[in-house]
Amino acid sequence: MTATDTHTGDRPSPLLAPAPPSGPLPRLGWALADGWTVARRDLLHWARGPWELGFGLLFPVLMVLMFVYLLGGSMSVPGGGDYTEYLMPGMFAMVMVFGLGETVTAVSTDANRGITDRFRSMPMASSAVVVGRCLADMIRSTLTLIVLIGFGLVVGWQWHGPFDRALLGFGLLLLFRFALVWIGIYVGLVVRGQGGMAVIQTLEFPFGFLSNAFVATATMPVWLGTVADWNPLSSTVAAARELFGGPNVIGEGWIAQNALLMAVVWPLLLVAVFAPLSVRRYRGLGG
Amino acid sequence: MPTPRRAITVRGLGRRFKDRWALRGLDLEVDRGTVHGLLGPNGAGKSTTVRVLTTLLRHHEGTAEVAGHDLATEGALIRHRIGLVGQNAAVDEVLGGRQNLELFARLHHLGRRDARRRADELLERFDLADTGRRPVSTYSGGMRRRLDLAAGMILAPPLLFLDEPTVGLDPRGREEVWSAVRGLVDDGTTVLLTTQYLEEADRLASRISVIDHGRVIAEGSPSGLKSRIGGDRIDVVLTDEGSLERAAALVERATGSPVRTFREEHRISAEVEDRAAALTRVVRALDDEGLRVADVLLRRPTLDEVFLHLTGTEEHSHHGTEVGR
Numbered sequence: 001m002t003a004t005d006t007h008t009g010d011r012p013s014p015l016l017a018p019a020p021p022s023g024p025l026p027r028l029g030w031a032l033a034d035g036w037t038v039a040r041r042d043l044l045h046w047a048r049g050p051w052e053l054g055f056g057l058l059f060p061v062l063m064v065l066m067f068v069y070l071l072g073g074s075m076s077v078p079g080g081g082d083y084t085e086y087l088m089p090g091m092f093a094m095v096m097v098f099g100l101g102e103t104v105t106a107v108s109t110d111a112n113r114g115i116t117d118r119f120r121s122m123p124m125a126s127s128a129v130v131v132g133r134c135l136a137d138m139i140r141s142t143l144t145l146i147v148l149i150g151f152g153l154v155v156g157w158q159w160h161g162p163f164d165r166a167l168l169g170f171g172l173l174l175l176f177r178f179a180l181v182w183i184g185i186y187v188g189l190v191v192r193g194q195g196g197m198a199v200i201q202t203l204e205f206p207f208g209f210l211s212n213a214f215v216a217t218a219t220m221p222v223w224l225g226t227v228a229d230w231n232p233l234s235s236t237v238a239a240a241r242e243l244f245g246g247p248n249v250i251g252e253g254w255i256a257q258n259a260l261l262m263a264v265v266w267p268l269l270l271v272a273v274f275a276p277l278s279v280r281r282y283r284g285l286g287g
Numbered sequence: 288m289p290t291p292r293r294a295i296t297v298r299g300l301g302r303r304f305k306d307r308w309a310l311r312g313l314d315l316e317v318d319r320g321t322v323h324g325l326l327g328p329n330g331a332g333k334s335t336t337v338r339v340l341t342t343l344l345r346h347h348e349g350t351a352e353v354a355g356h357d358l359a360t361e362g363a364l365i366r367h368r369i370g371l372v373g374q375n376a377a378v379d380e381v382l383g384g385r386q387n388l389e390l391f392a393r394l395h396h397l398g399r400r401d402a403r404r405r406a407d408e409l410l411e412r413f414d415l416a417d418t419g420r421r422p423v424s425t426y427s428g429g430m431r432r433r434l435d436l437a438a439g440m441i442l443a444p445p446l447l448f449l450d451e452p453t454v455g456l457d458p459r460g461r462e463e464v465w466s467a468v469r470g471l472v473d474d475g476t477t478v479l480l481t482t483q484y485l486e487e488a489d490r491l492a493s494r495i496s497v498i499d500h501g502r503v504i505a506e507g508s509p510s511g512l513k514s515r516i517g518g519d520r521i522d523v524v525l526t527d528e529g530s531l532e533r534a535a536a537l538v539e540r541a542t543g544s545p546v547r548t549f550r551e552e553h554r555i556s557a558e559v560e561d562r563a564a565a566l567t568r569v570v571r572a573l574d575d576e577g578l579r580v581a582d583v584l585l586r587r588p589t590l591d592e593v594f595l596h597l598t599g600t601e602e603h604s605h606h607g608t609e610v611g612r
Contacts, residue, residue, distance in 0.1 A: 030396070037393045044390075045381045048422065114377035118438070121341045121371040123363065124394045284345075 031125035038119075038132025039139070042106075046140075056102070056140075057147045060095045064148070067091070067214065068155055078216050081247025088157040089169070089240040090213030093233055095148055096177040097208055099141045100184045101201045107133060107188025108196060116282075130278055134181050141177045145170065160245030169243035172263045176236040179267035182274035189281045213237050216249035217256070229256045232266035239263035294319045294354060294446045294477040295340065301348025302339055302501075309335040310501040313349070317479055317494075319445075322472055324492030325481040326594065332501040333481035334374065337450045340479070341371045354446045370439030370447045374454060376431040377438070380424040384415050384434050387423065388441070395441045409437040413467055429460030436467055440476075447471065449480045453487060465491060485590035495590075499598045512593045518544075518558045520592070521569060524582040525553040534578050541568040559585070 021027050046053045067075075068084050075083045110116045110129075119129050149170070152158075159166035187196060208214070210224070211233040217225040228234055229251050238259035241248040250256055295317035302310040310332045317323040325333050338344040340353050342362040351358040354368035378387045385406050392402035410416045413433040423431060432452060439447055449468065453461040468491060472478060482488050488495050489509050497505040497512070505512060521542065525534055531548060535555050539546045542565050546557040559565035562585055573580055 033396075034394060037390065041379065041382070041390055044386060048381055112375075113380075114373040114375035115379065117338075117343055117373055118371060118377040118391075119394070120343055121366060121369065122391070122394055123367040123396070128394070 027125070031127050031131065034125040034128030035131030035135055038128050039135035041132070042136035042140070053140075053143075057144055060091060060098065060144065060148050061151050063094070064088070064091050064151060064155065075215070077247050078218055078249050079247070082156070084156050085158075085246040086241070086248075087214065088152045089244060089246070090211075090237050091152070092145060092148060092170075092173050092240060093176065093211075093237045094208045094213055095144050096141060096173055096180060096236075097204050097233065099137060099144070099177055100180045101197065101204060102140070103133065103137050103181055103184025104188040104191070104200045105197050106137075107185050108192050111189055111192045120282075126283060127279065130185055130282055133185055134178070137181045137184070138174065138178060142174060145173060157246070159243075161243070165243045165245070169240040172236055172239050172243070175264070175267045176232070179232075179270035179274070182271050182278055185278040186274045186281060189278065207231070208233065211237065212249070212251075217251050218249060225251065226253065229253050232262075232270065235259045235262035235266050292319060293317060293352075295323075295352070295479060297340070297349065297351045299349035300336070300339065300346055300351055302335055302344060302346045308501055310339070310346070311348075312502050313498070314503060315496060317477060319477050320472070320475050321494060322468070322478040322480055322492045324488035324495040325479060325498055326483070326485065326488045326495050326590075327481075327498035328483060328598070331498045333483075333498055334450055335501075336498070337371070337373075337448050337479070337481055341369060341448050342366055343371075354444075367442075368444055368446060370441070370444040371450070372432075372435050372439040372448065372452055373450045376423075376428075376435040378423050378431065378434050381422055383420045383422055384410055384418050384426075384437075385420075387434060388437060391438045392441050397441075405441060409440060412470075413437045414463075427460065428456045429463040432456060432460065432464050433467055436464070436471075440471070444476070446477045446479070449478055451481055451483065453482075453484065461487075485594060489590050497594060497597050505593075505597050509590060510587075513588050513590065515593065515596075518560050518588075519562055519585055520556055520588055521559045521565060522582070522584050522586065523555045523569065523573070523580060525555075526579040526581045528553050530578050531555070533576065534573060537572045537576060537578075538569055541565065541572045553581070558588075 021030055064087075067087055072083045072087070075087075077083055077086045110119075116129065120126070125131075159169070184200075187200060190196070191199075210228050211217075211231040212228060213233060217228040217234065219225075220228060235255065238248065238250065238256065239262075242259060250259070255262060293316055295315060297313060297315040300310050300313040300315075301308060313332070313336065315323075315325075315336075325336060327333050335344065339346045340351060340358065342358070342365055346358070353365045356364045356368070358365065379390070382390070388406035388409055389402045392405050393399070397405060407416075410418070413436060415430060415434060415437070418426070418430070423434065426434065436449075436452070439449075452468070453464050456464065465487070468478060468480070478491075480488070480491060492509065494508055495506065495512055496503045505515065507515065521538070523534060523538055525531060528550065531550065531553060535546050535548050538555050538557050542557045542559050544558045546555050548555055566583070566585055570580075570583060
């Protein structure tokens with residue numbers, strides 16, 4: 001083998017890539033463009049393996065079937081009401097929770113494979129990787145939510161008020177997912193794949209059940225019900241139920257009485273904590 | 288901007304993790320247009336050096352100029368002029384080769400059409416043009432590394448960092464990567480290459496810095512380093528293992544220097560000062576005892592032996608039987 005075996009053709013014409021912009025506005029433009037490029041990578045993944053996305057969408061549908069038809073017969077809503085109608089907002093929120101595992105997996109896989117390091121050594125906006133992750137996960141969750149809404153309508157759930165209130169409900173669910181994305185990015189960067197993913201996926205269900213997503217917290221032992229009421233998931237679910245106008249069971253405590261407020265405050269609080277942590281972790285990977 | 292003669296100048300670089308110094312007082316000069324080898328055992332600080340110089344890690348001491356820019360203050364400009372190929376093939380496994388390169392090109396802010404053109408050029412250049420739409424997960428190790436190299440070359444950066452580029456590859460994959468690297472250097476790219484394979488440094492690098500415990504302990508051309516430990520060596524290979532001890536004693540007496548014995552290969556190695564005379568003495572001594580010899584050769588020391596000599600660690604000795612000859 002000679003030294004020039006793979007040396008085909010001349011040196012490509014020098015490439016003039018634009019220098020990093022100065023000024024806040026062009027820099028923001030770069031950050032968004034780069035973030036979108038990173039997010040598009042996920043879209044390309046879906047295009048390449050649509051069955052994977054399909055299975056991801058199928059899982060919550062199966063969950064709904066299980067809860068409505070297998071368990072639903074023996075479930076009753078305190079104060080009356082249809083269990084399917086009670087359940088669906090909880091399922092919507094659970095789907096947001098399931099997305100957490102996907103975020104952690106994607107982030108830690110990239111960090112482990114050195115792709116994150118490659119991104120970091122490139123002249124791209126330093127926020128692009130996390131912003132792109134966030135975009136891609138929000139797109140995916142929105143898609144999942146739409147599918148599940150459609151399926152919910154099929155099995156008999158519906159919203160009972162004006163459409164804009166329902167829309168606000170969906171917005172709150174996605175806001176909750178937005179907060180979870182940042183938790184996921186942070187956890188993914190911290191654990192870097194060493195079994196952390198398994199831990200997250202194991203915790204998703206207890207986290208979901210220790211809330212009002214499937215049953216009213218009033219049916220739990222008092223201390224457990226209090227814990228469940230303070231689960232951010234509960235605030236989002238209760239707020240969504242209120243906005244959809246279906247059966248709702250509002251607990252005694254302050255946190256349960258102010259679900260709408262808390263469905264906004266909880267996610268913002270989580271983002272305020274985990275977004276800076278994630279960005280710091282990303283910038284200083286490896287110490 | 289005047290182009291400096293050196294691609295990298297490092298003075299007294301230090302980096303610690305908690306209170307352990309991974310690098311301390313590291314000096315390094317890399318000339319433009321050369322392959323500079325950074326050679327050392329695991330944990331010597333090779334990767335840390337690369338991570339610091341590519342702006343992935345902050346340093347705590349010292350100064351460095353990389354691709355004409357100050358490491359402490361001009362990280363963004365440095366990232367504009369370097370490519371990094373790390374230890375893992377840092378490419379997307381699900382996407383195809385072209386999709387990967389287009390993705391990275393877009394992140395270098397090339398326009399859509401330029402990105403596509405550049406991806407095609409690079410695929411052609413690294414012999415990956417016929418991989419089509421196949422996902423990277425179906426590539427061989429060598430192909431993956433070549434794609435990885437291509438991804439590090441999007442803007443044809445004048446300075447490329449290769450962190451153990453052939454680790455885990457079979458001999459054929461290694462050969463593929465080496466010839467790709469040589470092609471880049473022919474075109475004027477400067478390469479800083481870390482490796483623990485002595486053969487790799489020997490084959491690719493024009494200068495080598497031997498690094499251990501976070502600092503450079505020796506530097507020179509491969510042949511210069513080899514002559515640092517002086518004399519040539521004589522190797523005697525016996526037909527059978529049984530007479531190895533007796534032969535070793537004879538060779539030791541004939542050369543007057545300590546011998547190393549490689550049992551599996553039935554080989555004895557010793558340093559010699561007067562080449563021809565020593566050869567005659569060794570052959571005569573063995574012949575007098577009636578020992579059956581399969582091969583005798585005089586040779587320059589291998590880089591591995593240099594390394595052993597410099598670091599004084601015996602744990603590398605067994606590598607010497609297979610690398611660098």
